[in-house]
Amino acid sequence: MTTIRRPRAIIFDTFGSVVDWRTSLIDDLTAFGKSRGINADWTALVDAWRAAYVPSMQRVEKGELPWQTLDELHRTSLNNIVADMGITGLTEADLTHINLGWHRLKPWKDSVAGLTRLKSKYIIAPLSNGTVALLTNMAKGAGLPWDMIFGSDLFHHFKPAPETYLGAARLLGLPPSDVMMAAAHNYDLKIAGSLGLMTAFFARPTEYGPEQKYDLEPRGEWDFIARDIEDLASQLGV
Protein backbone atom coordinates (compact mmCIF):
# COMPACT_ATOMS: atom_id res chain seq x y z
CA MET A 1 0.00 0.00 0.00
CA THR A 2 1.33 3.36 -1.01
CA THR A 3 1.20 6.08 1.62
CA ILE A 4 -0.17 9.31 0.23
CA ARG A 5 2.23 12.10 1.04
CA ARG A 6 0.62 15.13 2.60
CA PRO A 7 1.81 18.73 2.87
CA ARG A 8 2.31 20.75 6.05
CA ALA A 9 1.00 23.95 4.46
CA ILE A 10 -1.30 24.70 1.51
CA ILE A 11 -0.99 27.99 -0.36
CA PHE A 12 -3.87 29.01 -2.59
CA ASP A 13 -4.12 30.99 -5.74
CA THR A 14 -6.88 33.42 -4.89
CA PHE A 15 -8.37 35.32 -7.86
CA GLY A 16 -10.49 32.72 -9.63
CA SER A 17 -9.49 29.81 -7.40
CA VAL A 18 -10.92 30.97 -4.05
CA VAL A 19 -12.98 34.00 -5.07
CA ASP A 20 -15.20 34.57 -8.11
CA TRP A 21 -13.71 37.86 -9.31
CA ARG A 22 -15.84 38.13 -12.46
CA THR A 23 -19.31 37.74 -10.96
CA SER A 24 -18.28 39.78 -7.90
CA LEU A 25 -17.00 42.71 -9.93
CA ILE A 26 -19.90 42.68 -12.40
CA ASP A 27 -22.42 42.69 -9.52
CA ASP A 28 -20.45 45.33 -7.61
CA LEU A 29 -20.12 47.65 -10.62
CA THR A 30 -23.69 47.17 -11.80
CA ALA A 31 -25.02 48.15 -8.38
CA PHE A 32 -22.58 51.04 -8.18
CA GLY A 33 -23.48 52.34 -11.66
CA LYS A 34 -27.15 52.19 -10.78
CA SER A 35 -26.63 54.09 -7.50
CA ARG A 36 -24.62 56.74 -9.32
CA GLY A 37 -26.88 56.89 -12.36
CA ILE A 38 -24.05 55.97 -14.73
CA ASN A 39 -24.76 53.63 -17.61
CA ALA A 40 -22.02 51.45 -19.05
CA ASP A 41 -21.38 47.92 -20.18
CA TRP A 42 -19.89 46.88 -16.84
CA THR A 43 -19.42 43.28 -17.95
CA ALA A 44 -17.29 44.45 -20.85
CA LEU A 45 -15.33 46.69 -18.49
CA VAL A 46 -14.62 43.79 -16.13
CA ASP A 47 -13.50 41.50 -18.95
CA ALA A 48 -11.25 44.20 -20.39
CA TRP A 49 -9.84 44.90 -16.93
CA ARG A 50 -8.98 41.27 -16.36
CA ALA A 51 -7.46 41.05 -19.85
CA ALA A 52 -5.08 43.86 -18.88
CA TYR A 53 -4.05 42.10 -15.63
CA VAL A 54 -1.42 39.64 -16.81
CA PRO A 55 0.28 41.96 -19.34
CA SER A 56 0.53 44.70 -16.71
CA MET A 57 2.32 42.41 -14.24
CA GLN A 58 4.57 41.09 -16.99
CA ARG A 59 5.74 44.64 -17.69
CA VAL A 60 6.87 44.90 -14.07
CA GLU A 61 8.55 41.48 -14.08
CA LYS A 62 10.38 42.36 -17.32
CA GLY A 63 11.62 45.58 -15.75
CA GLU A 64 9.68 47.83 -18.15
CA LEU A 65 7.89 49.33 -15.13
CA PRO A 66 9.23 49.83 -11.60
CA TRP A 67 7.82 47.69 -8.80
CA GLN A 68 4.29 48.72 -7.94
CA THR A 69 1.32 47.10 -6.31
CA LEU A 70 -1.50 45.35 -8.10
CA ASP A 71 -3.79 48.16 -6.92
CA GLU A 72 -1.64 50.63 -8.83
CA LEU A 73 -1.54 48.47 -11.95
CA HIS A 74 -5.31 47.96 -11.75
CA ARG A 75 -5.85 51.68 -11.45
CA THR A 76 -3.78 52.49 -14.54
CA SER A 77 -5.65 49.83 -16.52
CA LEU A 78 -9.01 51.09 -15.23
CA ASN A 79 -8.24 54.66 -16.30
CA ASN A 80 -7.36 53.44 -19.80
CA ILE A 81 -10.45 51.25 -20.13
CA VAL A 82 -12.82 53.97 -18.90
CA ALA A 83 -11.34 56.34 -21.47
CA ASP A 84 -11.45 53.73 -24.25
CA MET A 85 -15.09 52.87 -23.50
CA GLY A 86 -16.05 56.54 -23.31
CA ILE A 87 -17.58 56.21 -19.84
CA THR A 88 -18.12 59.67 -18.41
CA GLY A 89 -19.18 61.08 -15.05
CA LEU A 90 -16.86 59.04 -12.82
CA THR A 91 -15.15 61.15 -10.17
CA GLU A 92 -11.78 60.41 -8.59
CA ALA A 93 -13.63 59.01 -5.56
CA ASP A 94 -15.70 56.79 -7.87
CA LEU A 95 -12.58 55.40 -9.56
CA THR A 96 -10.96 54.75 -6.18
CA HIS A 97 -14.10 52.93 -5.06
CA ILE A 98 -14.25 50.86 -8.25
CA ASN A 99 -10.57 49.96 -8.00
CA LEU A 100 -11.10 48.68 -4.47
CA GLY A 101 -13.69 46.29 -5.87
CA TRP A 102 -10.83 43.77 -6.01
CA HIS A 103 -10.71 43.99 -2.19
CA ARG A 104 -14.41 43.06 -1.99
CA LEU A 105 -14.49 39.85 -4.04
CA LYS A 106 -16.80 37.06 -2.94
CA PRO A 107 -15.87 33.40 -2.47
CA TRP A 108 -17.05 30.42 -4.46
CA LYS A 109 -19.67 28.55 -2.50
CA ASP A 110 -17.32 25.78 -1.29
CA SER A 111 -14.38 28.06 -0.38
CA VAL A 112 -15.12 29.06 3.23
CA ALA A 113 -16.28 25.58 4.29
CA GLY A 114 -13.37 23.87 2.54
CA LEU A 115 -10.74 26.24 3.92
CA THR A 116 -12.18 25.98 7.42
CA ARG A 117 -11.86 22.19 7.26
CA LEU A 118 -8.32 22.35 5.88
CA LYS A 119 -7.26 24.86 8.57
CA SER A 120 -8.00 22.28 11.28
CA LYS A 121 -4.91 20.30 10.21
CA TYR A 122 -2.88 22.35 7.73
CA ILE A 123 -1.44 25.84 7.59
CA ILE A 124 -3.45 27.66 4.91
CA ALA A 125 -2.58 30.93 3.19
CA PRO A 126 -3.21 32.72 -0.08
CA LEU A 127 -0.28 33.18 -2.46
CA SER A 128 -1.64 35.91 -4.64
CA ASN A 129 -0.66 38.80 -6.84
CA GLY A 130 -2.79 41.04 -4.65
CA THR A 131 -1.25 42.98 -1.78
CA VAL A 132 -1.40 42.01 1.88
CA ALA A 133 -3.96 44.82 2.35
CA LEU A 134 -6.14 43.63 -0.54
CA LEU A 135 -6.06 40.04 0.68
CA THR A 136 -6.67 41.03 4.31
CA ASN A 137 -9.66 43.16 3.35
CA MET A 138 -10.94 40.37 1.10
CA ALA A 139 -10.59 37.81 3.89
CA LYS A 140 -12.49 40.02 6.34
CA GLY A 141 -15.31 40.58 3.85
CA ALA A 142 -15.52 37.03 2.55
CA GLY A 143 -14.80 35.17 5.80
CA LEU A 144 -11.69 33.41 4.52
CA PRO A 145 -9.98 31.88 7.58
CA TRP A 146 -6.32 32.20 6.51
CA ASP A 147 -3.49 31.46 8.95
CA MET A 148 -1.11 33.82 7.13
CA ILE A 149 -1.35 36.06 4.07
CA PHE A 150 1.26 36.05 1.32
CA GLY A 151 0.75 39.14 -0.81
CA SER A 152 3.02 40.00 -3.72
CA ASP A 153 4.22 43.10 -1.83
CA LEU A 154 6.09 40.78 0.55
CA PHE A 155 8.25 39.65 -2.36
CA HIS A 156 8.13 42.56 -4.81
CA HIS A 157 7.39 39.97 -7.45
CA PHE A 158 4.28 38.68 -9.16
CA LYS A 159 3.51 35.05 -9.86
CA PRO A 160 4.74 33.08 -11.70
CA ALA A 161 8.11 34.50 -10.53
CA PRO A 162 9.85 31.75 -8.49
CA GLU A 163 10.55 34.26 -5.69
CA THR A 164 6.87 34.14 -4.72
CA TYR A 165 6.48 30.35 -4.31
CA LEU A 166 9.90 29.89 -2.72
CA GLY A 167 9.47 33.01 -0.59
CA ALA A 168 6.27 31.64 0.93
CA ALA A 169 7.97 28.33 1.77
CA ARG A 170 10.95 30.16 3.28
CA LEU A 171 8.73 32.38 5.45
CA LEU A 172 6.86 29.28 6.64
CA GLY A 173 10.17 27.70 7.58
CA LEU A 174 9.36 24.69 5.41
CA PRO A 175 11.09 22.95 2.51
CA PRO A 176 9.15 23.48 -0.74
CA SER A 177 8.24 19.78 -0.75
CA ASP A 178 6.15 20.31 2.42
CA VAL A 179 4.17 23.12 0.82
CA MET A 180 1.35 22.51 -1.65
CA MET A 181 0.19 25.04 -4.22
CA ALA A 182 -3.57 24.75 -4.83
CA ALA A 183 -5.08 26.49 -7.84
CA ALA A 184 -7.63 26.39 -10.62
CA HIS A 185 -4.85 27.35 -13.06
CA ASN A 186 -2.55 24.79 -14.61
CA TYR A 187 0.25 27.32 -15.33
CA ASP A 188 0.47 28.21 -11.64
CA LEU A 189 0.87 24.56 -10.68
CA LYS A 190 3.37 23.91 -13.46
CA ILE A 191 5.77 26.51 -12.07
CA ALA A 192 5.14 25.54 -8.44
CA GLY A 193 5.74 21.87 -9.23
CA SER A 194 8.95 22.66 -11.12
CA LEU A 195 10.20 24.39 -7.95
CA GLY A 196 9.55 21.32 -5.81
CA LEU A 197 6.18 22.22 -4.29
CA MET A 198 3.33 19.75 -4.15
CA THR A 199 0.33 20.60 -6.36
CA ALA A 200 -3.46 20.43 -6.19
CA PHE A 201 -5.87 21.32 -9.00
CA PHE A 202 -9.58 22.02 -8.95
CA ALA A 203 -11.39 23.51 -11.95
CA ARG A 204 -13.44 26.72 -11.87
CA PRO A 205 -15.15 26.28 -15.25
CA THR A 206 -17.09 29.56 -15.11
CA GLU A 207 -14.31 31.79 -13.77
CA TYR A 208 -14.05 33.62 -17.10
CA GLY A 209 -17.77 33.39 -17.82
CA PRO A 210 -19.86 31.03 -19.92
CA GLU A 211 -17.37 30.94 -22.81
CA GLN A 212 -14.33 29.80 -20.79
CA LYS A 213 -11.90 27.76 -22.89
CA TYR A 214 -8.92 27.23 -20.55
CA ASP A 215 -8.28 25.33 -17.35
CA LEU A 216 -11.42 23.28 -17.69
CA GLU A 217 -9.36 20.19 -16.88
CA PRO A 218 -6.08 19.32 -15.16
CA ARG A 219 -3.13 19.43 -17.56
CA GLY A 220 -0.31 17.91 -15.56
CA GLU A 221 0.68 15.24 -13.08
CA TRP A 222 -0.70 17.06 -10.06
CA ASP A 223 -0.53 15.44 -6.62
CA PHE A 224 -4.23 16.03 -5.99
CA ILE A 225 -7.08 16.64 -8.42
CA ALA A 226 -10.28 17.70 -6.71
CA ARG A 227 -13.73 18.92 -7.69
CA ASP A 228 -13.44 21.94 -5.39
CA ILE A 229 -11.91 22.98 -2.04
CA GLU A 230 -14.37 20.89 -0.02
CA ASP A 231 -13.41 17.84 -2.05
CA LEU A 232 -9.72 18.68 -1.53
CA ALA A 233 -10.36 18.74 2.22
CA SER A 234 -11.98 15.29 2.00
CA GLN A 235 -9.03 13.90 0.03
CA LEU A 236 -6.66 15.34 2.65
CA GLY A 237 -8.53 13.63 5.46
CA VAL A 238 -10.22 16.56 7.17
Place this chain on the structure above:
Amino acid sequence: MTTIRRPRAIIFDTFGSVVDWRTSLIDDLTAFGKSRGINADWTALVDAWRAAYVPSMQRVEKGELPWQTLDELHRTSLNNIVADMGITGLTEADLTHINLGWHRLKPWKDSVAGLTRLKSKYIIAPLSNGTVALLTNMAKGAGLPWDMIFGSDLFHHFKPAPETYLGAARLLGLPPSDVMMAAAHNYDLKIAGSLGLMTAFFARPTEYGPEQKYDLEPRGEWDFIARDIEDLASQLGV
Protein backbone atom coordinates in the same frame (compact mmCIF):
# COMPACT_ATOMS: atom_id res chain seq x y z
CA MET B 1 -19.39 64.77 23.96
CA THR B 2 -16.01 63.59 22.76
CA THR B 3 -16.04 60.80 20.23
CA ILE B 4 -13.55 58.09 21.06
CA ARG B 5 -11.36 57.50 18.06
CA ARG B 6 -11.00 53.88 17.09
CA PRO B 7 -8.38 52.11 14.99
CA ARG B 8 -8.94 50.04 11.85
CA ALA B 9 -6.28 47.51 12.81
CA ILE B 10 -4.70 46.41 16.10
CA ILE B 11 -1.21 44.95 16.13
CA PHE B 12 -0.13 43.06 19.23
CA ASP B 13 3.15 42.54 20.94
CA THR B 14 3.17 38.79 21.42
CA PHE B 15 5.81 37.46 23.85
CA GLY B 16 4.47 38.41 27.26
CA SER B 17 1.48 40.35 25.98
CA VAL B 18 -0.48 37.56 24.27
CA VAL B 19 1.40 34.45 25.36
CA ASP B 20 2.97 33.56 28.72
CA TRP B 21 6.47 32.67 27.55
CA ARG B 22 7.92 32.07 31.02
CA THR B 23 5.39 29.57 32.37
CA SER B 24 5.11 27.90 28.96
CA LEU B 25 8.86 27.37 28.60
CA ILE B 26 9.37 26.26 32.19
CA ASP B 27 6.56 23.70 31.87
CA ASP B 28 7.77 22.59 28.44
CA LEU B 29 11.39 22.17 29.56
CA THR B 30 10.53 20.53 32.87
CA ALA B 31 8.45 17.90 31.09
CA PHE B 32 11.13 17.45 28.45
CA GLY B 33 13.92 17.08 31.02
CA LYS B 34 11.89 14.47 32.87
CA SER B 35 11.18 12.50 29.69
CA ARG B 36 14.90 12.54 28.78
CA GLY B 37 16.17 11.93 32.31
CA ILE B 38 18.16 15.17 32.35
CA ASN B 39 18.25 17.22 35.52
CA ALA B 40 18.77 20.97 35.39
CA ASP B 41 17.40 24.18 36.86
CA TRP B 42 15.07 24.81 33.94
CA THR B 43 13.59 27.93 35.50
CA ALA B 44 17.06 29.46 35.73
CA LEU B 45 17.71 28.46 32.12
CA VAL B 46 14.50 30.15 30.95
CA ASP B 47 15.26 33.36 32.87
CA ALA B 48 18.83 33.45 31.51
CA TRP B 49 17.55 32.79 28.02
CA ARG B 50 15.09 35.66 28.21
CA ALA B 51 17.80 37.93 29.65
CA ALA B 52 19.88 37.26 26.53
CA TYR B 53 16.98 38.11 24.18
CA VAL B 54 17.10 41.90 24.03
CA PRO B 55 20.92 42.21 23.92
CA SER B 56 21.09 39.66 21.08
CA MET B 57 18.63 41.64 18.95
CA GLN B 58 20.39 44.88 19.76
CA ARG B 59 23.63 43.43 18.37
CA VAL B 60 21.82 42.86 15.06
CA GLU B 61 20.22 46.31 15.04
CA LYS B 62 23.60 47.93 15.77
CA GLY B 63 25.16 46.05 12.87
CA GLU B 64 27.47 43.97 15.07
CA LEU B 65 25.80 40.83 13.74
CA PRO B 66 24.30 40.25 10.27
CA TRP B 67 20.54 39.91 9.95
CA GLN B 68 19.37 36.60 11.36
CA THR B 69 16.12 35.24 12.69
CA LEU B 70 15.10 35.17 16.33
CA ASP B 71 15.32 31.36 16.14
CA GLU B 72 19.00 31.68 15.25
CA LEU B 73 19.66 34.23 18.02
CA HIS B 74 17.80 32.04 20.51
CA ARG B 75 19.86 29.03 19.49
CA THR B 76 23.18 30.82 19.99
CA SER B 77 22.04 32.04 23.42
CA LEU B 78 20.79 28.57 24.35
CA ASN B 79 24.12 26.97 23.44
CA ASN B 80 25.94 29.47 25.65
CA ILE B 81 23.59 29.04 28.59
CA VAL B 82 23.68 25.26 28.45
CA ALA B 83 27.49 25.39 28.50
CA ASP B 84 27.57 28.00 31.30
CA MET B 85 25.16 25.98 33.43
CA GLY B 86 27.08 22.75 32.78
CA ILE B 87 24.03 20.88 31.52
CA THR B 88 25.16 17.68 29.80
CA GLY B 89 23.49 14.98 27.76
CA LEU B 90 21.55 17.20 25.36
CA THR B 91 21.81 16.03 21.76
CA GLU B 92 21.53 18.26 18.69
CA ALA B 93 17.94 17.04 18.29
CA ASP B 94 17.23 17.95 21.93
CA LEU B 95 18.58 21.47 21.46
CA THR B 96 16.53 21.91 18.29
CA HIS B 97 13.43 20.75 20.16
CA ILE B 98 14.11 23.08 23.11
CA ASN B 99 14.73 26.03 20.77
CA LEU B 100 11.36 25.41 19.12
CA GLY B 101 9.74 25.82 22.53
CA TRP B 102 9.23 29.46 21.53
CA HIS B 103 6.91 28.17 18.76
CA ARG B 104 4.81 26.33 21.36
CA LEU B 105 4.02 29.12 23.82
CA LYS B 106 0.60 29.16 25.46
CA PRO B 107 -1.76 32.15 25.67
CA TRP B 108 -2.84 34.05 28.77
CA LYS B 109 -6.35 32.97 29.74
CA ASP B 110 -8.08 36.04 28.22
CA SER B 111 -6.11 36.12 24.94
CA VAL B 112 -8.09 33.82 22.65
CA ALA B 113 -11.49 35.10 23.77
CA GLY B 114 -10.40 38.74 23.59
CA LEU B 115 -8.78 38.41 20.17
CA THR B 116 -11.78 36.53 18.81
CA ARG B 117 -14.05 39.39 19.90
CA LEU B 118 -11.72 42.03 18.46
CA LYS B 119 -11.46 40.15 15.16
CA SER B 120 -15.19 40.60 14.59
CA LYS B 121 -14.65 44.31 13.90
CA TYR B 122 -10.92 45.03 13.63
CA ILE B 123 -8.00 43.62 11.68
CA ILE B 124 -5.79 41.90 14.25
CA ALA B 125 -2.20 40.79 13.83
CA PRO B 126 0.90 40.16 15.92
CA LEU B 127 3.84 42.52 15.47
CA SER B 128 6.57 40.45 17.00
CA ASN B 129 10.28 39.82 16.95
CA GLY B 130 9.51 36.18 16.16
CA THR B 131 9.47 34.96 12.57
CA VAL B 132 6.38 34.37 10.48
CA ALA B 133 6.98 30.63 10.95
CA LEU B 134 7.28 30.92 14.74
CA LEU B 135 4.14 33.04 14.98
CA THR B 136 2.20 30.81 12.59
CA ASN B 137 3.12 27.70 14.54
CA MET B 138 2.29 29.48 17.81
CA ALA B 139 -1.09 30.58 16.47
CA LYS B 140 -1.95 27.05 15.34
CA GLY B 141 -0.98 25.61 18.72
CA ALA B 142 -2.55 28.31 20.88
CA GLY B 143 -5.64 29.00 18.74
CA LEU B 144 -4.82 32.68 18.13
CA PRO B 145 -7.19 33.90 15.40
CA TRP B 146 -4.92 36.42 13.61
CA ASP B 147 -5.96 37.99 10.32
CA MET B 148 -2.33 38.52 9.25
CA ILE B 149 1.05 37.78 10.80
CA PHE B 150 3.82 40.37 10.97
CA GLY B 151 7.05 38.59 11.79
CA SER B 152 10.36 40.42 12.02
CA ASP B 153 11.61 38.49 8.99
CA LEU B 154 9.22 40.54 6.84
CA PHE B 155 11.19 43.67 7.75
CA HIS B 156 14.67 42.36 8.61
CA HIS B 157 14.43 44.49 11.72
CA PHE B 158 13.54 43.88 15.33
CA LYS B 159 11.34 46.08 17.49
CA PRO B 160 11.69 48.81 18.54
CA ALA B 161 13.11 49.68 15.08
CA PRO B 162 10.61 52.04 13.38
CA GLU B 163 10.69 49.90 10.23
CA THR B 164 8.60 47.28 12.03
CA TYR B 165 5.70 49.50 13.19
CA LEU B 166 5.63 51.53 10.00
CA GLY B 167 6.12 48.44 7.86
CA ALA B 168 3.03 46.81 9.35
CA ALA B 169 0.93 49.93 8.69
CA ARG B 170 2.25 50.15 5.12
CA LEU B 171 1.45 46.49 4.40
CA LEU B 172 -2.06 47.00 5.78
CA GLY B 173 -2.48 49.97 3.44
CA LEU B 174 -3.34 52.18 6.42
CA PRO B 175 -1.94 55.43 7.80
CA PRO B 176 -0.16 54.82 11.15
CA SER B 177 -2.93 56.75 12.92
CA ASP B 178 -5.43 54.02 11.95
CA VAL B 179 -3.27 51.30 13.46
CA MET B 180 -3.09 50.65 17.20
CA MET B 181 -0.17 48.96 18.94
CA ALA B 182 -1.35 46.89 21.91
CA ALA B 183 1.21 45.66 24.42
CA ALA B 184 2.02 44.93 28.04
CA HIS B 185 5.29 46.86 27.59
CA ASN B 186 5.48 50.61 27.93
CA TYR B 187 8.66 50.95 25.80
CA ASP B 188 6.90 49.31 22.85
CA LEU B 189 4.01 51.78 23.07
CA LYS B 190 6.33 54.74 23.53
CA ILE B 191 8.02 54.09 20.19
CA ALA B 192 4.76 53.21 18.42
CA GLY B 193 3.09 56.36 19.72
CA SER B 194 6.03 58.52 18.65
CA LEU B 195 5.56 57.16 15.12
CA GLY B 196 1.89 58.15 15.05
CA LEU B 197 0.24 54.85 15.92
CA MET B 198 -2.52 54.60 18.48
CA THR B 199 -1.62 52.77 21.70
CA ALA B 200 -3.25 50.35 24.14
CA PHE B 201 -1.71 49.05 27.37
CA PHE B 202 -2.67 46.12 29.57
CA ALA B 203 -0.37 44.85 32.33
CA ARG B 204 0.91 41.29 32.61
CA PRO B 205 2.23 41.52 36.17
CA THR B 206 3.57 37.95 36.31
CA GLU B 207 5.18 37.83 32.88
CA TYR B 208 8.67 37.79 34.42
CA GLY B 209 7.62 35.73 37.43
CA PRO B 210 6.68 36.65 41.00
CA GLU B 211 9.47 39.26 41.34
CA GLN B 212 8.49 41.38 38.32
CA LYS B 213 9.43 45.04 38.81
CA TYR B 214 8.63 46.62 35.42
CA ASP B 215 5.52 47.32 33.39
CA LEU B 216 3.22 46.80 36.35
CA GLU B 217 1.43 50.01 35.39
CA PRO B 218 0.94 52.23 32.35
CA ARG B 219 3.69 54.84 32.03
CA GLY B 220 2.40 57.08 29.28
CA GLU B 221 -0.61 58.78 27.75
CA TRP B 222 -1.88 55.68 26.02
CA ASP B 223 -5.16 55.82 24.06
CA PHE B 224 -6.56 52.80 25.88
CA ILE B 225 -5.61 51.27 29.22
CA ALA B 226 -7.22 47.92 29.85
CA ARG B 227 -7.05 45.11 32.38
CA ASP B 228 -6.48 42.50 29.68
CA ILE B 229 -7.44 41.75 26.07
CA GLU B 230 -11.04 40.92 26.95
CA ASP B 231 -11.36 44.29 28.67
CA LEU B 232 -9.77 45.97 25.64
CA ALA B 233 -12.44 44.33 23.46
CA SER B 234 -15.15 45.68 25.76
CA GLN B 235 -13.70 49.19 25.60
CA LEU B 236 -13.58 48.94 21.80
CA GLY B 237 -17.24 48.00 21.63
CA VAL B 238 -17.07 44.34 20.65
